[in-house]
Amino acid sequence: xxxxxxxxxxxxxxxxxxxxxxxxxxxxxxxxxxxxxxxxxxxxxxxxxxxxxxxxxxxxxxxxxxxxxxxxxxxxxxxxxxxxxxxxxxxxxxxxxxxxxxxxxxxxxxxxxxxxxxxxxxxxxxxxxxxxxxxxxxxxxxxxxxxxxxxxxxxxxxxxxxxxxxxxxxxxxxxxxxxxxxxxxxxxxxxxxxxxxxxxxxxxxxxxxxxxxxxxxxxxxxxxxxxxxxxxxxxxxxxxxxxxxxxxxxxxxxxxxxxxxxxxxxxxxxxxxxxxxxxxxxxxxxxxxxxxxxxxxxxxxxxxxxx
Amino acid sequence: xxxxxxxxxxxxxxxxxxxxxxxxxxxxxxxxxxxxxxxxxxxxxxxxxxxxxxxxxxxxxxxxxxxxxxxxxxxxxxxxxxxxxxxxxxxxxxxxxxxxxxxxxxxxxxxxxxxxxxxxxxxxxxxxxxxxxxxxxxxxxxxxxxxxxxxxxxxxxxxxxxxxxxxxxxxxxxxxxxxxxxxxxxxxxxxxxxxxxxxxxxxxxxxxxxxxxxxxxxxxxxxxxxxxxxxxxxxxxxxxxxxxxxxxxxxxxxxxxxxxxxxxxxxxxxxxxxxxxxxxxxxxxxxxxxxxxxxxxxxxxxxxxxxxxxxxxxxxxxxxxxxxxxxxxxxxxxxxxxxxxxxxxxxxxxxxxxxxxxxxxxxxxxxxxxxxxxxxxxxxxxxxxxxxxxxxxxxxxxxxxxxxxxxxxxxxxxxxxxxxxxxxxxxxxxxxxxxxxxxxxxxxxxxxxxxxxxxxxxxxxxxxxxxxxxxxxxxxxxxxxxxxxxxxxxxxxxxxxxxxxxxxxxxxxxxxxxxxxxxxxxxxxxxxxxxxxxxxxxxxxxxxxxxxxxxxxxxxxxxxxxxxxxxxxxxxxxxxxxxxxxxxxxxxxxxxxxxxxxxxxxxxxxxxx
Numbered sequence: 001x002x003x004x005x006x007x008x009x010x011x012x013x014x015x016x017x018x019x020x021x022x023x024x025x026x027x028x029x030x031x032x033x034x035x036x037x038x039x040x041x042x043x044x045x046x047x048x049x050x051x052x053x054x055x056x057x058x059x060x061x062x063x064x065x066x067x068x069x070x071x072x073x074x075x076x077x078x079x080x081x082x083x084x085x086x087x088x089x090x091x092x093x094x095x096x097x098x099x100x101x102x103x104x105x106x107x108x109x110x111x112x113x114x115x116x117x118x119x120x121x122x123x124x125x126x127x128x129x130x131x132x133x134x135x136x137x138x139x140x141x142x143x144x145x146x147x148x149x150x151x152x153x154x155x156x157x158x159x160x161x162x163x164x165x166x167x168x169x170x171x172x173x174x175x176x177x178x179x180x181x182x183x184x185x186x187x188x189x190x191x192x193x194x195x196x197x198x199x200x201x202x203x204x205x206x207x208x209x210x211x212x213x214x215x216x217x218x219x220x221x222x223x224x225x226x227x228x229x230x231x232x233x234x235x236x237x238x239x240x241x242x243x244x245x246x247x248x249x250x251x252x253x254x255x256x257x258x259x260x261x262x263x264x265x266x267x268x269x270x271x272x273x274x275x276x277x278x279x280x281x282x283x284x285x286x287x288x289x290x291x292x293x294x295x296x297x298x299x300x301x302x303x304x305x306x307x
Numbered sequence: 308x309x310x311x312x313x314x315x316x317x318x319x320x321x322x323x324x325x326x327x328x329x330x331x332x333x334x335x336x337x338x339x340x341x342x343x344x345x346x347x348x349x350x351x352x353x354x355x356x357x358x359x360x361x362x363x364x365x366x367x368x369x370x371x372x373x374x375x376x377x378x379x380x381x382x383x384x385x386x387x388x389x390x391x392x393x394x395x396x397x398x399x400x401x402x403x404x405x406x407x408x409x410x411x412x413x414x415x416x417x418x419x420x421x422x423x424x425x426x427x428x429x430x431x432x433x434x435x436x437x438x439x440x441x442x443x444x445x446x447x448x449x450x451x452x453x454x455x456x457x458x459x460x461x462x463x464x465x466x467x468x469x470x471x472x473x474x475x476x477x478x479x480x481x482x483x484x485x486x487x488x489x490x491x492x493x494x495x496x497x498x499x500x501x502x503x504x505x506x507x508x509x510x511x512x513x514x515x516x517x518x519x520x521x522x523x524x525x526x527x528x529x530x531x532x533x534x535x536x537x538x539x540x541x542x543x544x545x546x547x548x549x550x551x552x553x554x555x556x557x558x559x560x561x562x563x564x565x566x567x568x569x570x571x572x573x574x575x576x577x578x579x580x581x582x583x584x585x586x587x588x589x590x591x592x593x594x595x596x597x598x599x600x601x602x603x604x605x606x607x608x609x610x611x612x613x614x615x616x617x618x619x620x621x622x623x624x625x626x627x628x629x630x631x632x633x634x635x636x637x638x639x640x641x642x643x644x645x646x647x648x649x650x651x652x653x654x655x656x657x658x659x660x661x662x663x664x665x666x667x668x669x670x671x672x673x674x675x676x677x678x679x680x681x682x683x684x685x686x687x688x689x690x691x692x693x694x695x696x697x698x699x700x701x702x703x704x705x706x707x708x709x710x711x712x713x714x715x716x717x718x719x720x721x722x723x724x725x726x727x728x729x730x731x732x733x734x735x736x737x738x739x740x741x742x743x744x745x746x747x748x749x750x751x752x753x754x755x756x757x758x759x760x761x762x763x764x765x766x767x768x769x770x771x772x773x774x775x776x777x778x779x780x781x782x783x784x785x786x787x788x789x790x791x792x793x794x795x796x797x798x799x800x801x802x803x804x805x806x807x808x809x810x811x812x813x814x815x816x817x818x819x820x821x822x823x824x825x826x827x828x829x830x831x832x833x834x835x836x837x838x839x840x841x842x843x844x845x846x847x848x849x850x851x852x853x854x855x856x857x858x859x860x861x862x863x864x865x866x867x868x869x870x871x872x873x874x875x876x877x878x879x880x881x882x883x884x885x886x887x888x889x890x891x892x893x894x895x896x897x898x899x900x901x902x903x904x905x906x907x908x909x910x911x912x913x914x915x916x
Contacts, residue, residue: 021754022765054746055754056591066754067766072746073754074594076587077617083584087591087599088746090577091549095595095746113587116580285575292570297710300540300572304530306341306704 014047016040024068031182031208032061035129036068038188039098042196043071045189053096056085058105061136061210062129065100079110082117082126089122089282096196097124104134107143107165118172120281121200125192128165128203131210132217139213149214166262166272169203170255175278176202177258178235178271182209183220187228187238187269194235194271200280207267229261229270237270310473310519315374318387318472320464321395323360324353324367327461332369333702334486335465338479339373339472340531340704343522347372348702349381349894354556354640361417363398373472375521379668379814381701383898385409387471387516389464392417393428400431402893410516411439412467414460440514442467448505451498459502466506471516476507528707534698537672538628539564542600545676546713547626548574549599551588553581556640557696558602558630582607586614586627593624594755596745598680602628605638608647608654615689616655619780621755622738624683624690626676631695633892642892643696645810646861648870651691652839660780662686662787663839664727665693667813671726671836672698673708678727681716685732686783687743693838695860697894698811727836730790736783739776740764784840791842798824798831801851804904806886808858809835809871812895816858819900830904838871841878849881854907856886858900863888 012018019040026032043050055066059078066073072095076084085099106114106128117126133151134140140153144165148157169177176198180191188206195202209218219225223245228237230247237247250257252274261268322328329350336346351368358365372382384406390396390413405411411432418425418441432439444452444463452459462483469479480500487496510516532540539561542550550569552562566576579585585601592599603611608629618625631647633639651663662682666672675692683690711720717734724731741762744751753764759776761767795813797820808816813834820832833848835841849855855875863869868876869888876883886903887895 050752051749052747054595067756070752072744072752074591074621075754075756075758076590077613077757080583080587080614083579083587084591084594086577086584087549087551087588087593088595089591090575090588091592091595091597091599092746112580113584116584285577289570289573289575294573295571297544297572297712300543300710301530301532301707304532304536304540305707306337306529306531 014044014050016044019043019050019070021068021070025064026061027212029209029211030061031131031206031210032065032129034182034185034188035100035127035206035208036065038185038192039065039069041185042189042192043069048096052094053098054088055098055100056081056088057100058102058110059136060102060105060134061131062100062102062105065129079105079108080113081105082110082113085124086117086120086122086282089124090285093123093282093286099124099126101126101128103128103130103132103144103165104142107163107168114169115172118169118174118201118203121175121278122280122282123199123201125195125202126204128205129208130165130205131208131214132162133210133214135210135213146217164262165205167259170258170262170273173278174203174273175200175275177205177273178203179205179207179269181207181218181220181269184238184241184269186240187235190235198274198276200278207269226267226269229268229272231271233274234271310517313518313520314376315372315378315382316386316472316518316520317370317372317382317384318389318468319368319370319385319399320389320461320468321366321368321399322391322461323365323395324355325357325360326367326391327458328367328369330486331461331465332371334479334482335468335474336371336702337531338469338474338482341478342475344520345374345376345378345704346531346702347378347381349697350700352641352700361392361394363394366395366398368395368399373520379817380897381697381894383896388412389468390414391460393421393425397428397431400435404893405435405437407436409437411437412514413439413441415441415443442509442513445505445509448502451502455495455498459499462499462502463506463509466503466508467510467514469503470507470510471514471518473517473519479503529704530707531702531704532669533700533702534666534669534672534694535560535630535700536564537669538602538666538675538692538694539568541673541676543569543572543574544673544710545598545680547598547600547676547680549577549589549592549597550574551577551579551585551592551599551601552603553579553585553607555582555604555607557632557699558604558607558628560699561602561628561630582610583614586611586625590614590618590623590625594746596747598624598684600626600628600676602630604630604632604640605634605647606636608650612650612655615661616657616659617757618689619655619659619661620757622687622740622743623755624687626679626683626690626692628692628694630699631693633696633890639892641696643811643894644860644890644892645695645812646870646890647693648809648838648861648874651693652874658777658781660784661689661691661839662784663691663693663837665810665836665838666698667810667834667836668698669701669703670705670708674723674726677711677713677719677723680713681719682787684716685736686786687738688780688783693810695811728792728794728842729787729837730792732786732790736786737779739779787837788840788843791837791840793844793848794836794842795834796831796848797821797834799829800831800848802829802831803852803908804830804854804856805833805849805852806830806856806858806900806904807833807835807871807875807883809838812858812860815895815897815900818897819904822897823901823904828904828908838874841874845875846879846881849879855881855883856904856907857883858887858895859885860890860895861888862890
């Protein structure tokens with residue numbers, strides 16, 4: 001997503017406080033707090049005008065995120081935030097559009113829209129809050145739930161191997177694929193920065209903790225189970241954690257290597273892939289409108305005249 | 308051969324799909340219209356692109372009603388049929404839409420290989436008491452048709468029809484040139500015109516039928532337009548800038564037209580990945596302050612329902628066109644029906660609110676988007692425009708509608724409101740949330756949601772708050788209910804029977820009532836353009852008639868009132884039932900209504916079927 005960052009028109013500084021709406025109704029320890037905080041910090045850091053910013057979400061814990069950021073927002077219906085965001089992108093290219101979606105929202109009920117949002121490559125920053133289960137409906141298996149994990153719908157343990165969202169979006173042809181985690185604010189903000197600067201559909205996968213329903217997942221106190229990706233054109237590793245784990249070089253224009261990394265069972269945080277030349281559907285439509293000679297309404301019905 | 312003068316006549320061209328019956332019909336009606344005659348055309352289209360020729364599903368045809376006065380519907384029965392072969396003729400006879408004196412012209416090209424079935428169908432025609440004329444395309448035309456790879460027979464038929472109905476040959480040829488001029492190479496165009504001329508000559512020499520329908524004044528500022536084109540032009544006229552849709556019969560042609568034209572008027576067309584995507588994008592655009600619209604038909608309507616409820620709850624303006632086709636499920640995609648009424652009014656879950664407009668004809672189609680935009684933006688809720696296959700695909704000549712500029716919905720002109728029998732709404736209307744700022748508005752930041760909220764927009768599950776939200780949403784609809792004036796009526800304000808209908812049945816009811824009253828029967832008609840909410844004074848209107856009945860292109864029987872009858876019963880507690888509740892895929896006819904009304908008044912009972 002690349003749009004002009006504008007300062008607050010009133011000249012009043014944008015602060016964490018001015019972006020505050022109400023105390024989030026998430027569980028204690030939920031990773032979503034970290035995500036919303038990262039978004040707010042990003043807006044403060046860049047003094048991004050909340051008047052010009054719209055957060056669009058679907059249903060689930062992730063769906064509540066727009067409620068807790070004092071910008072414009074649309075908490076839509078399950079699986080469909082991409083469709084509403086596209087309407088905004090086409091109607092109002094002047095706005096900064098962020099989409100907050102979950103693993104159930106984006107990969108299950110809304111899978112079709114994810115495919116076509118990525119393929120259309122319209123200008124937005126998309127965050128997949130991946131806590132690897134349905135949480136707001138109280139612990140059901142989602143497409144990314146790890147095999148064997150017990151949920152209310154698959155109490156003997158989740159039957160299938162988890163779907164791999166990185167492989168999926170690389171396969172669809174995403175023009176920007178980055179991964180980060182809710183507990184590394186420095187890396188998160190750098191990821192947002194890179195995503196925001198990219199023109200097109202910027203896909204960010206967020207590894208998100210759900211201590212209430214799956215406390216054993218994502219041990220954020222240890223670091224050996226993940227590595228950072230690093231490159232001059234990539235995203236810098238988290239400054240706090242980088243020294244404690246492996247950092248590997250990966251050129252984000254190397255799609256084959258991106259697939260190989262995505263395919264491994266090890267987790268990587270950083271920029272998997274970036275293609276700055278993929279056409280943007282919104283730009284094509286907007287240009288078509290702009291470049292078509294305009295007609296006056298008086299002639300609207302002339303085609304049908306009986307002459 | 309003497310020329311028989313007629314005020315009105317209806318004829319049909321029946322062919323296999325792909326042989327150009329629709330094109331032939333278009334050419335003929337344009338030629339007739341240009342010489343001052345009134346026309347109404349209804350296509351009969353298979354749901355498949357190329358069904359096997361000489362099969363019953365392959366029938367593709369046009370019905371054309373021609374008159375020396377303005378006509379509002381496709382009429383009763385057919386006076387003349389021209390059929391490519393016995394299979395399409397046999398198929399069409401099943402619909403029982405021919406007049407007792409109908410002339411049947413049957414092409415014998417396929418007779419040699421199918422002599423038994425030809426004999427059977429010819430016998431069937433004779434048993435119906437109809438006159439059958441067998442004809443064969445002449446030899447020079449056969450050679451030309453062969454050189455065109457089997458195409459061109461439609462030109463022979465319109466040649467014959469041009470002679471039978473005394474069309475101006477030069478005007479028809481001009482129309483053929485206009486239709487094919489840019490698409491066909493010069494020699495192919497010439498061959499088509501040759502075939503037309505041979506057909507004309509053949510009919511002149513061999514077909515003992517010759518009718519004259521007088522033309523009226525030259526139609527200077529008049530247009531010939533179909534329902535979906537008219538809706539498309541209306542969308543532009545209403546200042547709508549984004550169309551989002553997914554291909555579905557019979558709504559697709561709106562998207563085709565707008566894809567060509569909307570960019571010239573500062574807008575764009577988005578073909579979405581599915582029906583849900585289409586409506587989501589329309590909602591996103593309107594949330595961003597840019598007027599948008601989506602169109603669909605039955606199956607797409609079902610898919611869109613969740614988002615329709617969302618728009619009502621989130622208070623985002625939304626306009627949805629439903630071009631109804633025959634249901635349930637995939638049903639009959641190229642047949643007309645009015646069965647979506649209940650799912651449009653009550654379709655999404657929970658108590659939610661909307662306004663439902665319907666279009667009676669192609670002129671309504673042009674103004675409906677303006678009307679819908681006014682209501683959607685004033686009330687910030689979903690507004691439906693209900694059309695149907697018949698209105699969408701029927702062509703009619705109308706005075707060129709006035710184009711307007713509506714930068715702001717308050718600029719809507721009185722004549723548009725009057726057309727839909729509604730008065731202007733109050734300037735200020737209470738919303739569930741006080742802040743309705745559009746993104747980009749300085750310091751107006753707000754979040755919309757499908758969750759219940761209080762006045763400030765904060766999510767809230769408290770009992771009183773939720774009841775308040777319902778009340779405010781419903782009050783928006785009540786405002787419209789109070790603003791509705793008396794619906795259009797035909798005949799007197801009191802009498803023995805009141806025939807009610809909505810949408811595309813208007814012209815048919817009007818004609819039936821006029822004819823019934825000419826016979827001294829105290830029948831009146833009432834037609835609803837806004838079908839939800841219904842006006843306040845209905846009970847009062849109904850109380851002056853002995854019987855209230857509906858006519859609907861929707862199923863109903865003794866145990867199940869048809870949709871409009873159900874609504875009217877609930878609204879008025881009058882014992883409303885249907886005299887016609889047909890889901891045959893075919894439009895109602897004035898004569899059909901007349902017969903049922905007479906039957907009811909004579910016997911006091913009537914079978915709805």
